[in-house]
Amino acid sequence: MTTTPATTGTTDIVPGPPTAAPRGRGLRRFLANRMAVVGLAILVLLVLFSVLGPLVYPTDQVHTDLANANLPPGAGHPLGTDAVGYDVLGRLMIAGRVSLVVGLAAGILATLVGTLWGAVAGYVGGWVDAAMMRVVDAGIAIPAIFLLLVVSAITRPSVPLLVVVIGLVSWLVPARLVRAEAVSLKTREYVLAVRAGGGTHGRAVLRHIVPNTVGTVVVNATFQVADAILLVAYLSYLGMGVQPPSTDWGAMLSSGISLVYSGAWWLILPAGLAIVAVVCAFNFIGDGLRDMLDVKGRRS
Amino acid sequence: MTTTTRGWARSPLLHYVLRRTGQALLVVLLVTVVVFLLLQALPGGPARGVLGQTATPEQIAAFNAANGFDDPLPQQYLAFLDRLLHGDLGTSYVMNMPVADAIGERLPKTLLLTVLSLVVAVAVALPLGVRQAARRNSAFDYSTTTLAVVLYSTPSFFLGLLLVIVFSQWLGVLPALAPQGQTVAEVLAEPKALVLPVLTGSLVAVATFSRYARSSTIDNLAEDYVRTARAKGTSERAVLRRHVVRNSLTPVIAMLGYQVPVVFGGALVVEQLFNYPGMGLLFWSSAQASDFPVLLGCVLVIAVATVAGSLLADLTQAAVDPRTRGGLR
Numbered sequence: 001m002t003t004t005p006a007t008t009g010t011t012d013i014v015p016g017p018p019t020a021a022p023r024g025r026g027l028r029r030f031l032a033n034r035m036a037v038v039g040l041a042i043l044v045l046l047v048l049f050s051v052l053g054p055l056v057y058p059t060d061q062v063h064t065d066l067a068n069a070n071l072p073p074g075a076g077h078p079l080g081t082d083a084v085g086y087d088v089l090g091r092l093m094i095a096g097r098v099s100l101v102v103g104l105a106a107g108i109l110a111t112l113v114g115t116l117w118g119a120v121a122g123y124v125g126g127w128v129d130a131a132m133m134r135v136v137d138a139g140i141a142i143p144a145i146f147l148l149l150v151v152s153a154i155t156r157p158s159v160p161l162l163v164v165v166i167g168l169v170s171w172l173v174p175a176r177l178v179r180a181e182a183v184s185l186k187t188r189e190y191v192l193a194v195r196a197g198g199g200t201h202g203r204a205v206l207r208h209i210v211p212n213t214v215g216t217v218v219v220n221a222t223f224q225v226a227d228a229i230l231l232v233a234y235l236s237y238l239g240m241g242v243q244p245p246s247t248d249w250g251a252m253l254s255s256g257i258s259l260v261y262s263g264a265w266w267l268i269l270p271a272g273l274a275i276v277a278v279v280c281a282f283n284f285i286g287d288g289l290r291d292m293l294d295v296k297g298r299r300s
Numbered sequence: 301m302t303t304t305t306r307g308w309a310r311s312p313l314l315h316y317v318l319r320r321t322g323q324a325l326l327v328v329l330l331v332t333v334v335v336f337l338l339l340q341a342l343p344g345g346p347a348r349g350v351l352g353q354t355a356t357p358e359q360i361a362a363f364n365a366a367n368g369f370d371d372p373l374p375q376q377y378l379a380f381l382d383r384l385l386h387g388d389l390g391t392s393y394v395m396n397m398p399v400a401d402a403i404g405e406r407l408p409k410t411l412l413l414t415v416l417s418l419v420v421a422v423a424v425a426l427p428l429g430v431r432q433a434a435r436r437n438s439a440f441d442y443s444t445t446t447l448a449v450v451l452y453s454t455p456s457f458f459l460g461l462l463l464v465i466v467f468s469q470w471l472g473v474l475p476a477l478a479p480q481g482q483t484v485a486e487v488l489a490e491p492k493a494l495v496l497p498v499l500t501g502s503l504v505a506v507a508t509f510s511r512y513a514r515s516s517t518i519d520n521l522a523e524d525y526v527r528t529a530r531a532k533g534t535s536e537r538a539v540l541r542r543h544v545v546r547n548s549l550t551p552v553i554a555m556l557g558y559q560v561p562v563v564f565g566g567a568l569v570v571e572q573l574f575n576y577p578g579m580g581l582l583f584w585s586s587a588q589a590s591d592f593p594v595l596l597g598c599v600l601v602i603a604v605a606t607v608a609g610s611l612l613a614d615l616t617q618a619a620v621d622p623r624t625r626g627g628l629r
Contacts, residue, residue, distance in 0.1 A: 035446060134323065137610075138330035141603040143561035145568060149587040150338060150595050230455055234569060237457045238584060253458065260461065261469065272458035279453035287449070 029292045036288020042281040046274070050096030059090025062245070070259065073266055080266040082252075083259060091252060092270055098248040099278065102163055102232045107225030109167030114174030115217050119209045121175070122182025123201070133179065136172045144169040145234055152240035159246060162235075166228050174220050181213045215293035222286035226279045233275050249275045316618050324611040331603040332384060335596045336377050342592055389600065390593035394586070399597035403579060407601070408484050410578035413570070414563045416494070417501030418556065425506045426549055429513025433548075434540055436518060445514070451507035456566055460500035460573045467496060478576035497574045501566050505559070513552050520548040550620050557613025560606045 030036055065085030073080040079088040121132035147169050151157065157165060185191060186209065194204045233250030235241030242248045247255075249271045256267025347360040347369065355363075364370050368379060383390075389399035432441045451459075468476040478497045479490035487494070520526065521544060529539045564580070571580035579598060586594040 035449075134326055134330060137323070137327040137607070138334060138603075140561065141327060141331050141606040142334065142599055143565045143602060143606070145565045146583065146595075146599050146602060149583065150592075150599065153587045153590045153592070153595060154342060226453065230453070233455050234457070237455065238569070238572065238587075240587060250455070253461075257461065260465065265465075268458070268461060272455070272461070275458065276450065276454045280450055283449050283453055 027292070030288045033288040033291055035284040036291075039281040039284030039288065042277050043285065046096060046278050046281070047100065050093050050100055053093035053096075054090065057090060057093070059087040061086055061091055061094055070264060072264075079270055080264075082256065082267055088252075088266055088270060091247065092249070092274060095247045095249050095252050095271065096274060096278075098159065098242055098246060099229055099232065099250070099275070102159060102166070102242075102248065103225050103229030103278075105163040106166035106170065106228040106232070107221060109163065110170035110224050110228070111174050111217060111221040112171075113167065114171035115178045115210060115213065117171065118175040118178030118180075119182045119205050119213065122179040123186050123205050123209055125183070125186070129179070133176075136175050139169070139172045144231060148231070148235055149238065149240055152235065156243050157241070159242065162232060162241065166231055170224060170228060170231070174217065174224065177216050177220055178210075178213050181216055182209050185209050185212050219286055219290045219293060222282050222289055226282035226286065229275070229279055229282070313618060317615060320611060320614055320618075324607050327607050328604055331600065331607075332381060333377070335600055335603075336380050338599075339380075339592065339596060340373070384600070389597035392586075392591055392594050394589045394591045395594075399593045402582060402594060403597055403601055405482075406577060406579045406582050409487055409576070410564075410567050410571070410580060412484050412487060413494075413497060413501065413576060413578060414567050416498045417505060417566070417570075418559075418563065420498060421502040421505035421509055422553075422556070424502070425509035426513050426552065428506070429510040429552075430517050430540065430545060430548070432510065432514040433517030433521060434536075444510070448507040448510055451503055452511075454504070456500055456504050456569045457573050459503060460496070460570060463496050463500060464573075476574070478571070478574035480575075480577060482577070497570050497576055500573070501570045504566060505563075508559075508562075509552065512555055513549065516552055517544060517548040520544045523547075551617065554613045554616045554620070557609040557611075557616065560609035561602065564602045564605070 065081070067085070068077075068081055069083055069085040071077055071081040077087050077089070079092065081087055082091065117132060117136070121129045144166075148165060151165050155161070182205075186204075191204055191208050194208060195201075232241055232248060233253075236248050236250030237254045239254060242251050244251075252271040253268045253275075256264065256271070260268050347355065347363040347367075351359055351363060368376060371379070387400055389403070391397070392399055392402055395402055428444065432444055435441050464476045467474040474495050475493045476496070477493060479487040479493045481487040481489065525543060526539055529543055530536075534542075567578060568580035568583060570576065571578045572584045575581065579601075583595065583598045585591075586598070
């Protein structure tokens with residue numbers, strides 16, 4: 001695998017042999033961004049909490065325990081129990097698994113689809129490009145949350161379906177970003193050389209266009225994951241996302257709302273703060289990566 | 301995003317306006333195709349929805365024949381388009397009224413809520429973004445930009461809930477329920493009840509807008525004209541006020557046009573949280589009741605508004621800044 005310095009699509013960069021220098025400098029630049037390091041630390045902690053937490057702190061999240069419902073934080077239940085007696089701390093861990101997995105998988109799926117779509121549109125150009133980008137425009141015209149609610153009304157989604165659907169409504173922004181880069185990349189000498197040397201269009205797109213957009217793609221993917229986690233939280237909050245017995249942080253918060261007015265803060269505060277923390281973490285990391293890879297622009 | 305310079309980039313504004321408007325119409329047409337296909341994808345089709353779960357196959361067949369649902373798909377699509385052009389969005393399964401009427405009743409209230417939120421957000425975010433840029437890398441800049449990321453990362457339902465807990469539960473100064481009036485005038489008669497919904501809607505937008513205003517101002521501060529103005533001895537304050545602000549905030553104002561889907565998405569959650577009887581709440585309750593004609597009618601209205609918003613934004617940009625006429629933003 002070759003590493004090429006990520007370009008921003010401006011024409012003042014002379015295409016040349018890849019240099020090794022930017023890598024070390026980039027890492028230092030990432031570490032110099034204090035918030036990016038904080039974000040990374042928060043993310044690692046939350047992943048450990050969700051993945052290893054239940055091994056250290058096992059709780060029964062299957063059988064309801066109505067005798068011990070709505071207990072405030074105290075001995076035995078550091079964060080209290082919810083309306084059916086589940087331990088809130090333990091539930092926070094297993095809900096975190098769902099939130100993280102759905103967010104990561106949907107964000108990555110959206111990035112893959114969008115990158116390929118944008119690369120092909122920008123590379124082929126002409127009316128194909130125009131048609132493909134009008135599809136993107138039409139997709140952007142229908143806000144994701146509305147489309148997701150329509151789909152949820154047709155069929156209550158399982159977790160894998162949720163990943164696919166969120167991925168398929170979120171690929172539009174990376175498609176636009178990658179297309180813009182592909183348009184400028186396809187006239188570079190090394191891409192022209194592939195074609196002149198008898199290489200196929202597929203080879204030009206997959207081996208030369210896509211790898212050169214990697215900076216933009218990686219930075220955007222980080223923001224995509226953040227947005228996907230938010231989106232699934234919104235859906236679950238609206239009662240149309242992750243369905244019982246499974247749960248995520250959004251669903252946990254949603255089920256605690258009716259009791260919050262009687263003072264049960266532990267039913268919404270931990271779950272809400274977990275969402276804010278993980279989304280912040282991804283956004284901070286994205287900002288750091290952008291500085292490191294020298295990619296311009298945060299979102300489209 | 302970079303704008304490419306091609307031959308037609310030098311052609312007059314009118315050419316751009318026509319081309320861009322044509323594109324927008326094409327996108328709206330594509331959206332109607334998507335909505336039409338979604339209607340077809342409904343379990344059991346529209347007949348099941350209208351006649352209910354107990355309808356016999358014979359009743360469904362009769363319904364489909366009577367309503368033209370047996371015709372070939374392209375013909376059905378044209379009929380669907382024809383009805384749309386006549387303002388017919390279908391009939392609600394649940395409310396027994398035309399979808400257009402149901403939306404028409406609630407849309408003004410949603411517009412009121414969103415416009416109020418946007419005005420508050422812009423009034424706070426633009427001065428904030430400019431000040432952040434002017435004092436770039438200061439403690440003020442760091443703390444407010446970090447706060448903006450945190451706000452941006454906070455789901456609006458959580459933010460709204462926290463506001464409710466603080467202002468209506470603890471302090472007891474503001475109601476937790478939005479105005480329940482049926483008309484805009486009735487809603488405006490309860491200004492106190494509007495405060496929390498508007499605040500919730502605007503806080504997240506402040507985070508987004510201030511970011512744009514900040515980076516746009518920073519870009520402009522690096523321009524040659526700023527150096528010239530400074531070299532001529534203009535005070536930093538005057539540079540900012542007289543030169544930079546005007547240039548840097550125009551794209552930010554135009555950008556508001558691209559925010560239409562975000563704004564409607566935000567309204568959906570805020571209306572649900574505060575039980576505000578607008579289009580967002582209508583959409584949510586229709587999703588709960590599987591009232592598909594209403595859902596798809598709302599999607600169409602929002603999509604048209606989104607396309608119109610970004611068209612307006614592009615045209616504003618093109619009118620103000622000829623450099624942007626070439627690219628599709």
